[in-house]
Amino acid sequence: MFHAEFKSISDKDTYPLSEVVYRDKNGSLLEVSHNRSAWRTRSPDEWRALFRVRRSSFFPIDLSGVWSKRELVLPEIPEEDIVTLKEGWTPLFDAQKLAKEIKLKSLHVKLCGNSHTGSFKDLGMTVLVSQVNHLVKKGAPIKAVACASTGDTSAALSAYCATAGIPSIVFLPAGKISIAQLVQPISNGSIVLALDTDFDGCMKIVQEVTADKSIYLANSMNSLRIEGQKTISYELCQELGWQLPDTLIIPGGNLGNVSALAKGIDDLLELGLVNRKPRIIVAQAENANPFYQAYKRDFDKLEPVQAQKTLASAIQIGNPVSYPKAEQAIRDYNGIVEQVSEQELSDAAHRADKIGLYCCPHTGVALGALFKLKEKGLISSEETVVVVSTAHGLKFSEFKAAYHEQKLKGITPKYANAIHRLPAKANAVMDVLKEVL
């Protein structure tokens, strides 16, 4: 009854999930395709009731935002093969104060970075590593799992692999990721390879290395990751009382996550859990904007760019693998692609911090796009908006400290909060407090 397999996005080729395959014979991406008629044997009310019960269960896999929706993710995996770190069920921050400031009906920020390794990458990695664990247990000749990464993918891969006892190999662009991100795979015992290239260069090499099927590829080109990440949409919808906002804004690099967001909404529509389509907005950094440029040319085709340095280092990507899926997402969901400058993303992140958030630069990119589109009138005052925050701000302490110390090159910080350096004297403290309070 419930069943899933890999299916090419451009023709009818299918492959079992047990096969080590990432693209079809013509090089097209795959997706995990479900037997959707089985889904319809349950009514929308039955699905809602099931998910409500699991929300209050302490059964280990029910505590995961991903596996509490297991029938819609990997319906056939044995429960004992699942490798979970209780990912998902991340907070939905009510940013009503910020909504009021910019004259918006409502604004929520989905804090996907409040997770085991500090980014949304955990959602996809639990699915991929669980499936690999299942295959290894059945005797598949897989020696290790590998990924290229701008930091967060490698952190997630190494944590899940360490939990499962499966070796992992991470390919990182030397000197281009934060210290916190680098230390994570080192600590979890991955084989860490720092290469003198950028993310796109690492991606190319990892694809060559994983042509040997005993090393399993964990990048988001592998559609198992998308199956976990798509549960962001389910979770948001459940949290908002089985409703979606008018507009969702998400930062995009390799474009797997926006594809996942859209796939989750496709599922909700199919299940009858929602009946209105929201709009999806992808936000990119100006310095790494191939998707924005393609959008401006009416999606004639992807022209890869040499990604320039951006503070939003996890999206410093010039040749996004999931471009075809992301283009479809923008077409299906009446989408917009916006870009923001380094100044805009830095100020946006720290403006939001003033109401209690603690934003990473990528969340700054999404918030910057929100502020810009609201100003341009492309987002109206009547809209409800959810911004997807992709990583925890604590992974980007260098960025945040430098912003407040006014040490970010070329950036005049509008929301910097300077430290008061004072002698250890009560008088001196009182003088300052008199001034600032």
Ligand SMILES: *Cc1c(COP(=O)(O)O)cnc(C)c1O
């Ligand atoms: C991976 C990542 C992104 C980009 O997601 P894509 O699927 O590559 O578009 C954005 N922000 C953070 C923090 C990430 O780690």
